[in-house]
Amino acid sequence: MPEKVHFKFGDDTLTPSLKAQQSTSKQPPKPATTGLTNGVKRLRDGSSKAEVSRKEARTPKHADVRGPVKSGGSASNGPPLRAISNGISSKLMAGNRLGIHTSSAKSAKNGAQNALRPKGAGLDKFGDGKSNSSNLRSVAARLEKARESLPIWSKRLDIRYALRVNDILLINGETGSGKSTQVPQYLYKEPWCKREKVKVEVGGKSEEVFVGGMIAITQPRRVAAMTLAQRVAREMGSPLQKGATSGEVGYSVRFESVVPPGTKIKFVTEGMLLQEMLHDPNLRKYSAIIVDEIHERSVDVDLITGFLRTLLHSDKAGRGGVPLKVVVMSATLDLGGIEAFFAKPETIPRYNPGHNHGRVLLRHLKGYELGPGGPKDPRRISEDSFSSWEGFSDDQEDTAKSGSASASRTTAARGADRESDSDIEIDYDNWEDSDDEFEVGKKKNGVAVEYVKGREYEVELFYKATPQSDYMQSMLEQILHLHVQEPLPGDILAFLTGQDEIETLQAELQSQAEKLVKTVPKMKVMPLYGALSAQAQQDVFEKVKEPFTRKIVLATNIAETSVTVSGVRFVVDCGKSKVKQYRVRLGMESLLAKPISRVSAIQRMGRAGREAKGKCFRLYTEDDYLNLDQDELPEILRCDVVEAVLKMKARGIEDVLAFPLMDSPNIPQMEKALVQLHMMGALDDAGKLTDAGRKMAQYPLPAAYGRVLVAAAEISSDVLLDIIDVISCLTTDSEVFLQPKSEEDQETTEESRSDIHGPQGIAGRGGDIVTLLTTMQRFASEKTDRAEWCRKRLVSVRAMKMAMQIRKQLRQLCVQQKLLKELPPPDPLPIGPVTPERAEVLLKAFLKAFAIKTALLGPDGNYVTTQGRNAITIHPSSSLYGQKKFEAIMFLDHVFTAKSYAKKVSPVQANWIEEAFES
Numbered sequence: 001m002p003e004k005v006h007f008k009f010g011d012d013t014l015t016p017s018l019k020a021q022q023s024t025s026k027q028p029p030k031p032a033t034t035g036l037t038n039g040v041k042r043l044r045d046g047s048s049k050a051e052v053s054r055k056e057a058r059t060p061k062h063a064d065v066r067g068p069v070k071s072g073g074s075a076s077n078g079p080p081l082r083a084i085s086n087g088i089s090s091k092l093m094a095g096n097r098l099g100i101h102t103s104s105a106k107s108a109k110n111g112a113q114n115a116l117r118p119k120g121a122g123l124d125k126f127g128d129g130k131s132n133s134s135n136l137r138s139v140a141a142r143l144e145k146a147r148e149s150l151p152i153w154s155k156r157l158d159i160r161y162a163l164r165v166n167d168i169l170l171i172n173g174e175t176g177s178g179k180s181t182q183v184p185q186y187l188y189k190e191p192w193c194k195r196e197k198v199k200v201e202v203g204g205k206s207e208e209v210f211v212g213g214m215i216a217i218t219q220p221r222r223v224a225a226m227t228l229a230q231r232v233a234r235e236m237g238s239p240l241q242k243g244a245t246s247g248e249v250g251y252s253v254r255f256e257s258v259v260p261p262g263t264k265i266k267f268v269t270e271g272m273l274l275q276e277m278l279h280d281p282n283l284r285k286y287s288a289i290i291v292d293e294i295h296e297r298s299v300d301v302d303l304i305t306g307f308l309r310t311l312l313h314s315d316k317a318g319r320g321g322v323p324l325k326v327v328v329m330s331a332t333l334d335l336g337g338i339e340a341f342f343a344k345p346e347t348i349p350r351y352n353p354g355h356n357h358g359r360v361l362l363r364h365l366k367g368y369e370l371g372p373g374g375p376k377d378p379r380r381i382s383e384d385s386f387s388s389w390e391g392f393s394d395d396q397e398d399t400a401k402s403g404s405a406s407a408s409r410t411t412a413a414r415g416a417d418r419e420s421d422s423d424i425e426i427d428y429d430n431w432e433d434s435d436d437e438f439e440v441g442k443k444k445n446g447v448a449v450e451y452v453k454g455r456e457y458e459v460e461l462f463y464k465a466t467p468q469s470d471y472m473q474s475m476l477e478q479i480l481h482l483h484v485q486e487p488l489p490g491d492i493l494a495f496l497t498g499q500d501e502i503e504t505l506q507a508e509l510q511s512q513a514e515k516l517v518k519t520v521p522k523m524k525v526m527p528l529y530g531a532l533s534a535q536a537q538q539d540v541f542e543k544v545k546e547p548f549t550r551k552i553v554l555a556t557n558i559a560e561t562s563v564t565v566s567g568v569r570f571v572v573d574c575g576k577s578k579v580k581q582y583r584v585r586l587g588m589e590s591l592l593a594k595p596i597s598r599v600s601a602i603q604r605m606g607r608a609g610r611e612a613k614g615k616c617f618r619l620y621t622e623d624d625y626l627n628l629d630q631d632e633l634p635e636i637l638r639c640d641v642v643e644a645v646l647k648m649k650a651r652g653i654e655d656v657l658a659f660p661l662m663d664s665p666n667i668p669q670m671e672k673a674l675v676q677l678h679m680m681g682a683l684d685d686a687g688k689l690t691d692a693g694r695k696m697a698q699y700p701l702p703a704a705y706g707r708v709l710v711a712a713a714e715i716s717s718d719v720l721l722d723i724i725d726v727i728s729c730l731t732t733d734s735e736v737f738l739q740p741k742s743e744e745d746q747e748t749t750e751e752s753r754s755d756i757h758g759p760q761g762i763a764g765r766g767g768d769i770v771t772l773l774t775t776m777q778r779f780a781s782e783k784t785d786r787a788e789w790c791r792k793r794l795v796s797v798r799a800m801k802m803a804m805q806i807r808k809q810l811r812q813l814c815v816q817q818k819l820l821k822e823l824p825p826p827d828p829l830p831i832g833p834v835t836p837e838r839a840e841v842l843l844k845a846f847l848k849a850f851a852i853k854t855a856l857l858g859p860d861g862n863y864v865t866t867q868g869r870n871a872i873t874i875h876p877s878s879s880l881y882g883q884k885k886f887e888a889i890m891f892l893d894h895v896f897t898a899k900s901y902a903k904k905v906s907p908v909q910a911n912w913i914e915e916a917f918e919s
């Protein structure tokens with residue numbers, strides 16, 4: 001069971017100033033953007049392509065500054081990795097040569113914890129505190145030059161033009177070429193990006209509604225949405241603060257929405273947009289949706305593209321006929337499959353429903369192997385990015401060969417031969433009158449494609465000479481080597497697999513930092529992972545203020561795409577990440593550390609060289625890299641699809657098996673999800689969404705938790721409030737209970753947690769569910785020092801703070817949904833121990849959704865799952881670990897490491913499970 005709350009409700013509404021901008025009549029989109037007079041391409045705003053070219057001539061050409069990516073080190077860059085790997089340990093011990101004292105090695109635990117502590121509440125969105133308009137303008141003016149030097153700058157006319165004559169544009173541009181920050185800025189003033197009043201049919205009646213005026217740009221993660229919004233706001237000289245009375249840029253992520261009146265560009269997480277789509281299937285607020293970093297292929301992005309495709313190919317009656325523009329972008333995905341997906345029916349390339357992944361992959365491999373330098377030539381990685389520039393689907397090639405012009409081929413060739421483009425003469429002044437000219441760039445299949453070649457700064461690439469058995473040790477050595485050898489400025493961004501590894505390495509590095517001699521810069525080690533507070537994440541993106549100090553960021557793949565971490569010039573990539581995987585046989589999801597894909601490796605490399613030349617150190621061999629999978633299996637093919645199916649149903653998709661997905665899970669998996677939703681009462685016997693199902697889909701929760709809420713509401717409001725408390729703790733990003741480090745700590749912790757576990761121990765034998773309930777109740781009632789209360793019990797303050805936010809949100813939603821009559825009185829509320837009777841009621845409510853996640857005690861004293869009959873062991877993190885055995889257990893989570901573990905475990909009775917299955 002994923003523990004994430006995916007979305008936030010109560011998004012911004014249309015704002016007064018936007019209303020003021022509305023035009024009363026619907027303007028049909030102007031077909032022609034540009035024209036050529038005397039060989040000069042001219043935009044309708046009057047700027048000519050020649051002017052742009054002159055400007056470009058003054059700007060350094062990216063091709064001139066870009067150099068080949070090297071696979072080995074050079075003397076001037078310090079010894080190559082192969083040398084480091086052999087010699088660094090002894091060099092570290094030698095101390096003096098690398099500038100490290102070898103005498104004291106104090107634990108850096110305290111330092112690590114300090115670094116994790118959030119600093120103060122409010123975010124200064126501009127870092128430098130500048131927020132008045134003249135300061136904002138001067139910041140924007142300062143950034144103008146940087147914007148003009150981005151590779152994508154020379155493509156801005158093509159991008160605007162492509163979208164004036166087509167509704168869909170795919171952009172493949174290298175990491176750092178400027179896609180995420182620039183494309184929305186090129187588009188928000190386009191004539192089609194206006195708020196319009198139109199007539200639509202609602203329930204047989206004609207109604208006037210507003211459509212358009214804003215561009216949404218999706219990001220896979222909140223940190224990217226927030227930092228990009230801040231960057232774009234700076235570039236546009238627009239304020240981005242809570243309470244700002246106007247602004248052109250906003251963002252909307254879980255628990256935080258900053259969308260000032262007048263917002264034209266809104267960065268959103270994929271989950272947020274999907275939730276908006278449930279309420280507003282026609283996306284009336286928007287003129288365009290930009291789907292960024294599509295290569296990550298989360299379930300949410302796959303659903304979004306499916307809904308967008310349906311909307312694009314519909315008559316748009318729900319938008320009063322106003323087209324929605326869609327831009328899809330990535331640095332590391334061949335866009336052929338996506339072009340096929342969005343292409344108008346009956347055009348080329350043809351969409352093969354639900355089967356794009358393998359096809360795209362095949363084309364990549366082909367492009368790579370046939371490249372000029374061959375598969376081993378590392379320049380292929382930088383110069384051509386990941387895309388096969390000449391790559392087309394087999395369909396298209398066939399078509400081209402058979403004489404029917406392939407529009408994609410034209411566009412791609414145009415992208416690659418950008419400069420020769422300017423020779424085409426088109427009479428712009430007479431553009432609209434000329435049907436022939438109008439056809440230029442207008443794609444028969446409706447999908448325009450642009451390729452942005454080049455990145456601004458070179459990234460040198462280094463591989464290990466031999467495979468590394470211990471990546472943590474390798475990483476430590478590599479970071480220390482870089483820190484000691486490379487002059488400032490130049491921060492380091494290292495990619496690890498997860499929070500535990502990050503905290504371990506952080507402690508190690510901080511311990512080493514104490515041994516550094518004075519001539520070596522100080523180290524500022526900063527973690528970056530999803531469960532960190534927003535403020536702690538934000539701090540990582542700020543420039544280091546301390547003098548003579550190097551920032552070392554230890555990150556999960558949260559920093560892999562979209563983000564620019566200021567100051568970073570060196571990337572160290574361990575080559576692994578933790579991936580959620582659905583194990584069909586077990587019917588459960590597990591989080592496994594696995595080798596990354598080539599796409600991820602390229603994205604990680606792309607985090608260096610964004611502000612200056614950079615270097616990327618891969619802690620694996622070049623052969624290992626070449627043996628990596630080209631890209632990751634889309635999440636929808638490896639995860640439980642229950643939520644996805646529920647979202648489709650809630651959006652009115654009757655036949656989910658026929659819903660247009662780029663890649664469809666296999667039929668048995670979809671059917672299993674349907675059966676599961678039926679068992680939960682979300683679907684009736686005819687497969688239609690029930691009332692309970694509709695409510696479940698409205699909650700920003702995994703479907704099963706939504707079901708538990710609905711079940712609790714049927715019992716009483718008191719039970720519902722208890723269940724909200726538990727679910728709030730279950731859906732934080734990090735664990736509520738921290739693990740004792742030693743046996744001694746274990747004993748002390750047991751003692752200090754006695755109030756949580758209650759007089760009968762383990763929260764009245766209610767297991768983890770009741771333990772979480774008492775934890776939340778006691779935390780919320782704590783009047784003096786909540787942080788101290790947590791510290792004593794080894795409870796995570798960060799997790800509890802987030803749980804309190806979720807609790808507030810869920811309570812409000814329950815009132816909105818009429819599951820609760822009113823909000824309960826503020827804390828502290830009177831609390832008492834949870835009685836066994838109360839525990840039974842709560843556990844039975846959970847069984848409504850989790851009966852399939854139960855296990856019975858076998859005669860040999862081991863638990864065996866009721867579904868699939870697999871052996872399962874209680875995980876050490878559970879309060880039931882090492883306790884007496886019960887006849888049956890229910891578990892909310894599951895992890896597969898050395899063996900199959902049940903997490904979040906509670907004792908239940910076998911007959912309760914039977915009842916739950918029968919009900």
Ligand SMILES: Nc1ncnc2c1ncn2[C@@H]1O[C@H](COP(=O)(O)OP(=O)(O)OP(=O)(O)O)[C@@H](O)[C@H]1O
Pocket residue numbers: 150173174175176177178179180181182227231330331456561562563564566606609610611
């Ligand atoms: N927060 C920031 N601070 C400083 N510079 C930034 C920031 N965000 C972007 N930039 C600059 O703008 C450039 C383009 O960034 P942008 O995110 O638009 O590129 P991109 O093509 O979308 O890259 P990617 O595919 O890696 O997301 C970066 O290389 C960097 O130089």
